[in-house]
Amino acid sequence: MDTFTFPIQRAFWFLCLLMVSGISNAKTHPSYLTPEYCESLVEQFVGSGMRSLDKYVNENFNPAYRGGIRNTIQFLEQRSAWLKECDDYLTDTAQVNVFYSSEISRKIFTAMDALAKELQHVREGVEYPDDAGNNNPAPFIKRRYKTLAQLVDRHHTRMLMKKQFR
Template structure:
């Protein structure tokens, strides 16, 4: 029973079990996810997405217009979902992150979440009283946006420097 053939069959069986269990544990990702796609998602967010947010927050934000706030919340949630999906893909396939490092990525994700949460508070009617007693959430929303913009700008500067020295 302890012939070389039975030892070989036993070892082959163990390898098959090991391979099958590894495949079931491995993360699967949609076929559209590629490094190029993820790079374009990040680039769009850093470039036109942040410009659009900047224009809305600094020029068009009005707490009375709940539709604009709702649309901005949806925009942020969608971008966070896309960036997170790409980040998970890049971690699994390339051992990289959508932004410069894991810390930078988590900081940007947290800043997006904080801005979204602030906008949700405004939309739900939380009042932000200023010194004159008026409801004025704009400085709070702007502070959250500026925190996000600073982190994204730092990432953008790193990417530009990296391209310059390639």
């Protein structure tokens, strides 16, 4: 074997090793994840999901009913997990985010988590005294919800504008 062949073989094996290790470390996603699935998930959350949250927070929220609070926390956590899974998938496969940008996606996820956390505090019995000294968590919950609603509305408006100019 000449001295020229050995370095070429070594380089070839090194490249093969890199390719194999790159493939084995590649992120895999469940087969049900598609751009269409993720888009429908976002539309459901932005539409009926946010309407349901709005009705709960602004009309039906009552700290005495822990079951409703638990269900709302579970709804938020589940949707957050689903949307984050789609965001990871879309980022990896299409270099886009589930919401119109990585910044707004991060902010929406943060707002969802903050609302769920605030609801969990209420469920655990944390006191929210108002000016009269009464326990009144409603303004805190409404403020968290309003932050989420404004961010989702910003995304929704942008998507409507995008569809208008297609």
